[in-house]
Amino acid sequence: MDRAKKKKLEQRGWTVGDAADFLELSETELRLVEMKLSLSARLRKAREKKRLTQAELADRMGSSQSRVAKMEAGDPSVSLDLLVQGLLATGASKREIASALAGKKTAA
Amino acid sequence: MDRAKKKKLEQRGWTVGDAADFLELSETELRLVEMKLSLSARLRKAREKKRLTQAELADRMGSSQSRVAKMEAGDPSVSLDLLVQGLLATGASKREIASALAGKKTAA
DNA sequence: TTAGTGTATGTCAGACTTGACATGACCGCA
DNA sequence: TGCGGTCATGTCAAGTCTGACATACACTAA
Incomplete structure (x- = not known):
């Protein structure tokens, strides 16, 4: 399954950059990971802008x-x-979420 | 939240927590569900446009x-x-995915 | 130093999601 | 009428994700 590959990738801690040697990590999976990373970056910015601690947001x-x-x-x-x-x-x-998902620059 | 809307969602199998004290959480829950429904509608359109059967896409x-x-x-x-x-x-x-997530009309 | 605040990382039981399968409904066609 | 293709729905073992917890780290102030 696809899942085994994904897990392998994950065990290396999102080696997104050059998974070339890493079997054909499908284009789709890479895009999905990119989206997640974009969103997580945006999340931190959004939280900091609201001056919330991680505990408060949690x-x-x-x-x-x-x-x-x-x-x-x-x-x-x-x-x-x-x-x-x-x-x-x-x-x-x-x-805003859609924009973050698409990988747009953080407007704030 | 709108009663009819909620009922509609529940008919599709979604259980929307509705305690008054969790109003805010319900609100974000609702938005999340809306996003999922937008994406699923878009998925069907995208698949049909590509003339794929569900089995082929699977x-x-x-x-x-x-x-x-x-x-x-x-x-x-x-x-x-x-x-x-x-x-x-x-x-x-x-x-395109971002646009679907935001709930935009299917442009293509 | 010690205390306080905020963040990072590892672990795990329980909850949730997944692919696969079975089965049924519907449709167009011979 | 039956047949083949497509889609819908229920179920479930196996797998994944989650909240909670413990703990460690970084920084600041007393």
Whole structure:
């Protein structure tokens, strides 16, 4: 399955850059990882702009500080769902989330 | 939240937590669900445009016909991750996915 | 130093998601 | 009428993700 490959990648900690030697990590998977990284970067910016601590944001979304840290760190154990929930919890709009997902520059 | 809207969602199998004290959380939940529904609608359009059957798309993404059906049906058991992977498998770009996520009309 | 605040990282049981399968409904066609 | 192709829905073992916790690190102030 595709999943085995993905897991292999994840064990190397998102070696997104040059997975060339790493079997054909499908183009799709790379794009998905890129999106996640874009969102996690945006999440940190959004949280800092709101001057929230990780613990405060965690509280807002019913999660924990450690998971928020992982979200912002782009940890492979974090789903797209959770990243989006995190951004929503900072008050981001769908449009803002979409823009982050597309990889646009942080406007703030 | 709008009663009719909620009912509609529940008919599709989504359970929307509705305690008054969790109003804010429900609001973000709702937005998340809206995004998923937008993406699933877009997925069906993208697949049909490419003239792929559910089984063919499933094959492309290493999944199964039944799961693709659930994706397009907006089944709650389908994650955002999987929907995005599905769209990527149809050849959609990040920008197109972002646009779908934001709820824009299908432009193409 | 010690204390306080904020963040990072590893672990794990329990909850959730997944692919696969079975099965049924629908449609067009011979 | 049956047949082949497509899609929908339910189920479930196996796999993944999650919140919580413990702990460590960085920095600041007393």
